[in-house]
Amino acid sequence: MNIHEYQAKELLKRYHIPVPEYIVIRHLEELKELNLDEAVVKIQVHAGGRGKAGGVKFAKSLKEIKEVTRRLLGMKMCNNQTGPQGVIANAVILSKPVDIDKEYYLAAIIDRAKKQMILIASTEGGMDIEEVAEKHPEKILTLPISLPGKLRMYQIVAFNKFMGFKGDVAKQAAKIIQNLVKAFYELDASILEINPLVLTPSQQLVALDAKFGIDDNALFRHPLIAEMRDPSQYSSAENAAFENDLSYVSLEGNIGCMVNGAGLAMATMDIIQHEGGKPANFLDVGGSATKERIAFGFEMILSDPQVKGILVNIFGGIVSCKMIAEGIIHVVKERKIKIPIVVRLEGTHVKEGEQLLEDCGLEIIAAVDLLDAAKKIVAQVQEVI
Amino acid sequence: MAVLIGKNTKIITQGITGKAGAFHTQECIAYGSKFIAGVTPGKGGESLSNLPVFDTVHEIVREMEVDASMIFVPPPYAADAILEAIDAKIGLIVCITEGIPVKDMLEVQSALRLSNSRLIGPNCPGIITPGECKIGIMPGYIHKKGHVGIVSRSGTLTYEAVHQTSQLNLGQSTCIGIGGDPINGTNFIDAIKLFEKDPNTHSILMIGEIGGSQEEEAGRYIREHVTKPVAAFIAGATAPEGKRMGHAGAIVSNGSGKAQDKIRVLKECGVCVAKTPAEMGHALVEAIKKFKGK
Numbered sequence: 001m002n003i004h005e006y007q008a009k010e011l012l013k014r015y016h017i018p019v020p021e022y023i024v025i026r027h028l029e030e031l032k033e034l035n036l037d038e039a040v041v042k043i044q045v046h047a048g049g050r051g052k053a054g055g056v057k058f059a060k061s062l063k064e065i066k067e068v069t070r071r072l073l074g075m076k077m078c079n080n081q082t083g084p085q086g087v088i089a090n091a092v093i094l095s096k097p098v099d100i101d102k103e104y105y106l107a108a109i110i111d112r113a114k115k116q117m118i119l120i121a122s123t124e125g126g127m128d129i130e131e132v133a134e135k136h137p138e139k140i141l142t143l144p145i146s147l148p149g150k151l152r153m154y155q156i157v158a159f160n161k162f163m164g165f166k167g168d169v170a171k172q173a174a175k176i177i178q179n180l181v182k183a184f185y186e187l188d189a190s191i192l193e194i195n196p197l198v199l200t201p202s203q204q205l206v207a208l209d210a211k212f213g214i215d216d217n218a219l220f221r222h223p224l225i226a227e228m229r230d231p232s233q234y235s236s237a238e239n240a241a242f243e244n245d246l247s248y249v250s251l252e253g254n255i256g257c258m259v260n261g262a263g264l265a266m267a268t269m270d271i272i273q274h275e276g277g278k279p280a281n282f283l284d285v286g287g288s289a290t291k292e293r294i295a296f297g298f299e300m301i302l303s304d305p306q307v308k309g310i311l312v313n314i315f316g317g318i319v320s321c322k323m324i325a326e327g328i329i330h331v332v333k334e335r336k337i338k339i340p341i342v343v344r345l346e347g348t349h350v351k352e353g354e355q356l357l358e359d360c361g362l363e364i365i366a367a368v369d370l371l372d373a374a375k376k377i378v379a380q381v382q383e384v385i
Numbered sequence: 386m387a388v389l390i391g392k393n394t395k396i397i398t399q400g401i402t403g404k405a406g407a408f409h410t411q412e413c414i415a416y417g418s419k420f421i422a423g424v425t426p427g428k429g430g431e432s433l434s435n436l437p438v439f440d441t442v443h444e445i446v447r448e449m450e451v452d453a454s455m456i457f458v459p460p461p462y463a464a465d466a467i468l469e470a471i472d473a474k475i476g477l478i479v480c481i482t483e484g485i486p487v488k489d490m491l492e493v494q495s496a497l498r499l500s501n502s503r504l505i506g507p508n509c510p511g512i513i514t515p516g517e518c519k520i521g522i523m524p525g526y527i528h529k530k531g532h533v534g535i536v537s538r539s540g541t542l543t544y545e546a547v548h549q550t551s552q553l554n555l556g557q558s559t560c561i562g563i564g565g566d567p568i569n570g571t572n573f574i575d576a577i578k579l580f581e582k583d584p585n586t587h588s589i590l591m592i593g594e595i596g597g598s599q600e601e602e603a604g605r606y607i608r609e610h611v612t613k614p615v616a617a618f619i620a621g622a623t624a625p626e627g628k629r630m631g632h633a634g635a636i637v638s639n640g641s642g643k644a645q646d647k648i649r650v651l652k653e654c655g656v657c658v659a660k661t662p663a664e665m666g667h668a669l670v671e672a673i674k675k676f677k678g679k
Binding site for chain 2: 190269279
């Protein structure tokens with residue numbers, strides 16, 4: 001789960017990492033009591049590239065601050081990270097501009113291959129770190145973080161030398177990285193990034209921007225962070241899925257997919273695309289799908305107006321195909337679903353399940369295997385549109 | 386015996402009195418697996434399916450010899466259960482639990498490094514040697530004794546692969562579900578090493594997905610060290626970047642972990658990659674043919 005920049009900065013403050021003062025504005029009325037003569041106005045959305053998208057503006061007077069805020073609040077930002085539907089900025093933050101001598105990069109992440117936490121630091125801040133890694137790998141330092149969220153003294157010495165920090169700045173930097181890795185560990189973060197970390201002309205280090213992502217599986221032990229979840233940054237179907245503990249991701253196509261198991265669900269999307277169709281969603285109803293989950297899955301798929309056909313692909317291991325078939329028939333009758341539905345069942349009680357679908361008198365199209373299912377739903381949907 | 390487990394493997398269940406733990410222990414026993422006891426803290430002295438229940442793993446290993454443990458403990462306590470099994474020197478630990486925090490797994494990793502235990506999972510269907518032993522939640526009846534070693538990050542997609550290889554009459558030596566989490570105990574290379582050494586495994590089918598770089602590393606390992614035909618399928622070519630696709634580990638982040646990159650590397654390393662999930666079995670047949678032609 002991701003949180004907004006201002007929420008990430010709140011966490012940094014809690015760990016004594018210096019951030020510029022900021023005011024969060026959610027409604028225009030909040031501008032009335034504002035008393036600032038210059039500010040950087042930044043939209044709060046769960047996506048990078050805000051500057052390029054026009055979501056970060058510098059305003060040089062109170063009047064201009066108000067004007068810019070009016071323009072940015074409620075702005076819809078679209079780029080490759082947000083998808084075509086974009087994300088809405090329901091909040092902006094205003095902060096005093098900071099004079100910058102030099103920009104740096106800091107982040108803690110999990111290195112999956114090495115199975116450990118690492119700190120990444122670079123002398124090239126304010127830029128896309130992947131680009132730096134590609135063009136100037138020598139400008140990136142990677143340090144393993146020990147359990148429980150600690151850096152060794154020798155690592156801090158190496159870090160300061162690499163970054164070119166000396167004297168008091170080195171002392172500030174040491175505190176910042178120690179607190180950064182402590183926060184990363186204690187808060188079960190999946191990413192904690194400061195980009196840029198800036199050095200001001202008065203030789204102070206400040207975290208100008210921050211990004212924090214938490215391990216979803218650890219949310220249970222961080223109720224305060226769980227509360228920071230902003231539903232406005234997700235589609236309504238994604239929110240419904242989150243509340244009901246289902247895995248759902250909205251996509252751009254028109255073929256709704258309901259599958260049990262994450263791998264098979266991805267593979268089903270892949271084969272639809274391979275056959276010339278476009279999946280509308282990823283939906284894993286779980287290895288132990290029940291009638292209720294099937295019904296709820298249909299609701300979510302049908303809440304997307306783009307959907308012109310549905311493919312149900314169930315490999316019944318523990319679950320019985322008979323129960324799945326009953327669930328499907330019930331929903332199709334109840335909801336009077338008119339769009340084409342292709343069902344592919346395999347596994348436990350497959351014969352009984354297929355028989356039920358055949359005898360139910362509804363126009364449910366049976367498929368013999370995965371390929372047949374993909375071909376059939378693609379053909380059906382092409383006919384409809 | 387194929388790899389890791391066979392008819393004489395003596396197994397315990399941690400979390401045996403929970404709904405899932407009890408149900409799947411019974412299913413495994415019905416398949417023919419040899420379960421000898423179970424653990425649920427606070428329920429020591431009770432019994433389930435004629436198996437004695439203990440409060441701790443240590444109490445069991447003091448009384449009987451244990452080869453493997455199957456873990457069905459809820460996510461907040463699952464890492465603790467794995468650590469307990471490692472501490473009790475259980476050789477093979479199979480953790481089915483989905484939803485263990487990554488931080489807990491980092492601790493498990495450091496304990497594993499100092500031990501002789503092998504962890505399979507977490508967030509996996511388990512492991513099965515058809516006709517001999519099943520430790521996990523997979524439907525036993527779709528498997529067929531044979532010579533394909535299957536290793537996979539996904540559950541139901543593995544069933545699909547098993548089904549296809551069974552229908553092609555190839556059968557399976559052992560199927561290992563390594564799980565969908567970003568940090569897991571046994572990875573592709575570990576499983577492939579076991580299959581390479583096993584005389585009963587004649588070919589290997591690996592099923593990967595987006596996220597991380599395990600598949601690429603496995604490809605490079607196969608090119609250098611594997612003498613058996615290998616086929617693969619990678620799920621998630623159509624998954625959007627930055628979105629987690631069900632599994633905690635299935636995410637393309639900052640351009641890394643893409644299916645296309647994995648497929649390219651695997652092909653470069655001589656692995657036959659199935660174009661669609663419907664062709665996993667055929668890709669393997671292709672790999673075997675190509676291999677025989679050499």
